[in-house]
Amino acid sequence: MEEKYCQSCGMPMGNSEEMYGTExxxxxxxxxCKYCYENGKFVANCSMEEMIEFCVPHMVAAHKEISEAxxxxxxxxxFPKLKRWQKDNT
Numbered sequence: 169m170e171e172k173y174c175q176s177c178g179m180p181m182g183n184s185e186e187m188y189g190t191e192x193x194x195x196x197x198x199x200x201c202k203y204c205y206e207n208g209k210f211v212a213n214c215s216m217e218e219m220i221e222f223c224v225p226h227m228v229a230a231h232k233e234i235s236e237a238x239x240x241x242x243x244x245x246x247f248p249k250l251k252r253w254q255k256d257n258t
Contacts, residue, residue, distance in 0.1 A: 175251035
């Protein structure tokens with residue numbers, strides 16, 4: 169099974185629906201995690217850069233071998249590919 173990632177923050181979603189956000193009708197979102205998306209809306213109204221800054225400490229905590237600068241660089245390259253941050257979605 170292919171690993172799915174939140175299309176807002178890039179977090180791995182796992183194989184169960186536990187980490188998935190919810191749509192307005194209560195159904196599980198197929199694209200966004202529960203931290204980013206709830207009741208059919210994004211939890212935080214933020215820019216991609218703000219999301220990266222929010223995620224950096226979490227990535228560093230989960231991966232002790234990665235520095236803040238490396239995490240920021242990796243996310244800066246990866247986040248523009250996520251659905252929420254693609255230019256045609258704004």
